[in-house]
Amino acid sequence: MKAVGARLPRYDGVGHVTGQTQFVDDVRVREMLWAKALRSPHHHAAITRMDTSKAEAMPGVEAVITHADVPLLEYGHLSALGIPADEPLLAKDEVRYKGQPIALVAAEDADTARAGVEAIEIDYEERPTLFDVRKAFDDDAPTVHRWGNWYPHFEGEMDRRQIRKGNIEEAFEAADTIVSGVYRPAAIEHAPLETQVSMVVPEPDGRLTVYSCTQALYFSLGVMAAHLQVPLNRLKVVGGTVGGGFGGKVDTASETVTALAAMKANRPVKWRWTREEEFLASSTRAPWHMEIIDAVTSDGWILGRKMLTLHDSGAYARFSPYGLTKHSFHHTGAYTIPNLHFDGYVVFTNRVPTTAMRGFGVTSVSFATETHMSRIADVLGLDPFEVRLKNANRINDTSPNMITYPDPSTVDVVLSIAEATDHSLDDAYMSMSRAQRSGDMLPEHLAAQIGEGHEHASLHALVHGVDNDSEGN
Amino acid sequence: MNITLNGVSRQISSPPLTPLLRVLRNELNVVSAKAGCEAGGCGACTVLVDGRPQRSCLTAVGSLNGAAVTTLEGLGTSENLSAVQQAFVHHYAAQCGFCTPGMVVAATAYLDAGGSDDKEAIQEALGGHVCRCTGYLKIVNAIAAAATQSEFDLTITAEEPNVVVKTGGR
Numbered sequence A: 001m002k003a004v005g006a007r008l009p010r011y012d013g014v015g016h017v018t019g020q021t022q023f024v025d026d027v028r029v030r031e032m033l034w035a036k037a038l039r040s041p042h043h044h045a046a047i048t049r050m051d052t053s054k055a056e057a058m059p060g061v062e063a064v065i066t067h068a069d070v071p072l073l074e075y076g077h078l079s080a081l082g083i084p085a086d087e088p089l090l091a092k093d094e095v096r097y098k099g100q101p102i103a104l105v106a107a108e109d110a111d112t113a114r115a116g117v118e119a120i121e122i123d124y125e126e127r128p129t130l131f132d133v134r135k136a137f138d139d140d141a142p143t144v145h146r147w148g149n150w151y152p153h154f155e156g157e158m159d160r161r162q163i164r165k166g167n168i169e170e171a172f173e174a175a176d177t178i179v180s181g182v183y184r185p186a187a188i189e190h191a192p193l194e195t196q197v198s199m200v201v202p203e204p205d206g207r208l209t210v211y212s213c214t215q216a217l218y219f220s221l222g223v224m225a226a227h228l229q230v231p232l233n234r235l236k237v238v239g240g241t242v243g244g245g246f247g248g249k250v251d252t253a254s255e256t257v258t259a260l261a262a263m264k265a266n267r268p269v270k271w272r273w274t275r276e277e278e279f280l281a282s283s284t285r286a287p288w289h290m291e292i293i294d295a296v297t298s299d300g301w302i303l304g305r306k307m308l309t310l311h312d313s314g315a316y317a318r319f320s321p322y323g324l325t326k327h328s329f330h331h332t333g334a335y336t337i338p339n340l341h342f343d344g345y346v347v348f349t350n351r352v353p354t355t356a357m358r359g360f361g362v363t364s365v366s367f368a369t370e371t372h373m374s375r376i377a378d379v380l381g382l383d384p385f386e387v388r389l390k391n392a393n394r395i396n397d398t399s400p401n402m403i404t405y406p407d408p409s410t411v412d413v414v415l416s417i418a419e420a421t422d423h424s425l426d427d428a429y430m431s432m433s434r435a436q437r438s439g440d441m442l443p444e445h446l447a448a449q450i451g452e453g454h455e456h457a458s459l460h461a462l463v464h465g466v467d468n469d470s471e472g473n
Numbered sequence B: 001m002n003i004t005l006n007g008v009s010r011q012i013s014s015p016p017l018t019p020l021l022r023v024l025r026n027e028l029n030v031v032s033a034k035a036g037c038e039a040g041g042c043g044a045c046t047v048l049v050d051g052r053p054q055r056s057c058l059t060a061v062g063s064l065n066g067a068a069v070t071t072l073e074g075l076g077t078s079e080n081l082s083a084v085q086q087a088f089v090h091h092y093a094a095q096c097g098f099c100t101p102g103m104v105v106a107a108t109a110y111l112d113a114g115g116s117d118d119k120e121a122i123q124e125a126l127g128g129h130v131c132r133c134t135g136y137l138k139i140v141n142a143i144a145a146a147a148t149q150s151e152f153d154l155t156i157t158a159e160e161p162n163v164v165v166k167t168g169g170r
Helices: A013-018 A053-057 A110-118 A168-174 A217-228 A255-265 A275-281 A320-329 A362-380 A384-391 A410-420 A444-449 B020-027 B083-090 B100-112 B119-125 B137-148
Strands: A033-039 A045-051 A061-065 A101-107 A121-126 A161-165 A177-183 A197-202 A208-212 A235-238 A269-272 A288-296 A302-314 A339-348 B002-005 B008-011 B046-049 B052-055 B068-070
Touching: A013 B083, A013 B100, A033 A110, A033 A255, A033 A275, A045 A101, A053 A061, A061 A110, A061 A255, A101 A110, A101 A255, A161 A320, A168 A288, A168 A302, A168 A339, A177 A362, A197 A255, A208 A217, A208 A255, A217 A235, A217 A255, A255 A269, A288 A362, A302 A320, A320 A339, A320 A362, A362 A384, A384 A410, B046 B100, B052 B100, B083 B100, B083 B137, B100 B119, B100 B137, B119 B137
Parallel strands: A033 A269, A208 A235, A302 A339, B002 B068
Antiparallel strands: A033 A101, A045 A121, A061 A101, A161 A339, A177 A288, A197 A208, A197 A269, A288 A302, B002 B008, B046 B052, B046 B068
C-alpha cells in the first residue's frame, strides 16, 4: 500500500515531453513502402466488376491486395467465442458502408500508392440503404446484411438479448403511475490524435514484425493469425504505445491488410490512415435507441421496468453482441428493480461498424437510466436524490442477470454527491446505508418479493440467454 | 536550400512545395512533430520557425530557406529538461503523448514571448491544439506553473515496494 497517496510520475512522461516516445509512425526502417486504400464511395452497393491490372502495372507499385489475397476472408471479432463471422477483411462482391476497404496499394511513396488506388477499375451497382434502426423492422425496409437486419445468433439462435425477471404484469398492475422515456445518444468518433496505423516488416526468418497502435495486442495477434492462416509464432506484434484509443483501437483495423501487402511485396509496408479516413471509416461509439417504461409508486419506488434497446451495430457485428449483452446487464443502472422485461436487438445499418468506447454498452445505458431517474422524480414531484436513495442497490440485491451484489456503493455515492452539492436531505435518507434492505427500508413491493432474510424463493428470476457466471461489470 | 534545424545547418533535397512536416519526418528523420491531421487542424505538428510557432504540415519547405526551425528535440533533453517539459511531467499534462510535442513547442513560444500564468491567455495561445486525453486542464495548469517556476519535483515519493517472491503453495 506504499503507492497509495504517493506521487508517481508517469513512467513515459519524460519520453513524451522530449519527443523520444516512439509511436508506430515514428519507427524507421529501410525500403519501406507506403500503402493507400481503395474504399467504398457508396453506403451500400454491389461490386459488379473490379480490375486491378493497371494499378499493378504502374511503376513504383509493389503490391495490390484484394479479397482474393486473403487466406481466410471472413473472421469475426468474436469468432474465438464461437460467434459466426460476417465481415470480409476486404470487400468482395458487396460494400455495406461508405469507406469500407476494398483494396490496398503499396508503393514507393504515398503519392504513387494513391495514384495506384485511382487506377483500379471498379463498377458498383448501388443498393437501397438503411440508416435508422427504428426502420429496420419495417416490412419495406431494405435488407442490409446477409443475416437480415438484426443479429440472430444470441446463444446460437436467439434474435435478441432478452431478460425476464420477476412478474412484470403484476408490477404494472400495482403501479400508481407509469413513467416512460426514449433516449437516443448519438454516435461518437473517438478521434484519437494518432490515426489508425500499422507497419509490417517481413523478417529474414519468415516471420512478420507488426508495429501496431492496437489497444488489444494479443487480440489483434489472434485475429491476424486467423485471417493469414499462419501460426501465432510467425507474428511478432510490437505495441503498447497508443496515440489515443478510447476503445476505437480495439478493433483490428489495419494490421492484417498491411501484413498481406508486406508479404506480397516482401518489403516493409506502412498503412497510416488520413484524418479524413479516420472520421469516415474508423469505427465509432454506436448510436443507441432506448425506450424505458417504468411502473412506479407515487412515493418513488420502481416496481418494474420494460425496456427496448436497438443497438446500431453499423454494417457488421464486430463486438456489438458483447456490447449489447453488457448493456442488458446494466439496464437498471445502480438501482434494484425486481420486475424486468428487457429486449435488446443488435441492428444492422449502412453506417460504419460501431465498437467499444469507454464503458462499452454501459455509458449509453447509464445516460438513459440516470436521466430516467430524474424524470421519475420530476413526474412524481419528488426529490431526485430521494428517488435514487430509495431504489439504490443494497447488499444482496441482484442485478438483471442475477449477479448478487456483495457490497454495492450506490447509497454512499449518492450521499456524497448530496454532500458535495450542499443538497439537504431528511435524516431518514442521510442515515441510509448499503446494508441489506430490511425493516422500514423494505417497502411493500419488495417485502412481497424478497421477504425477510433475503430468501429469493418468490423471486421468479428467469434470465434467458444469459450465462449467470459471466462477468457482471 | 538550407534550414537550421535545432541549431544544426541541414541541406534539404525535397521539392520546395513539400510540407515541412514531411521533410522533417521522411527526409531528416526527425519525428517529434506528428501527423495528426495534415490539414492544420490539430496542432500536433507545430514547430518553431524563427521562434514563432507554425504548423509544419501547412508550411512549404521552400519558404524556409535560411530559416531556423526548432522542434521538440531542440528544446531540452531527458537529462536537461526545460521548465515547460518538467511542468508537463509534474502536472501529468502528457497522457498518450501524441499532442504533447506541439503543446510543449507552443507553450515554450508563449512563455518566451513573455506570456504569464493567466489561464485565459494560455488558452488563447494554445487555441487550435487538440488533446483528446487530458481535457486540457492539466496542460493549462502545467503552462501556468512553468510561467513562474523553473524547477519541478519529478521524484517518486513512494518507497520501492517490497516484492517478495514466494515459492510453493499460497
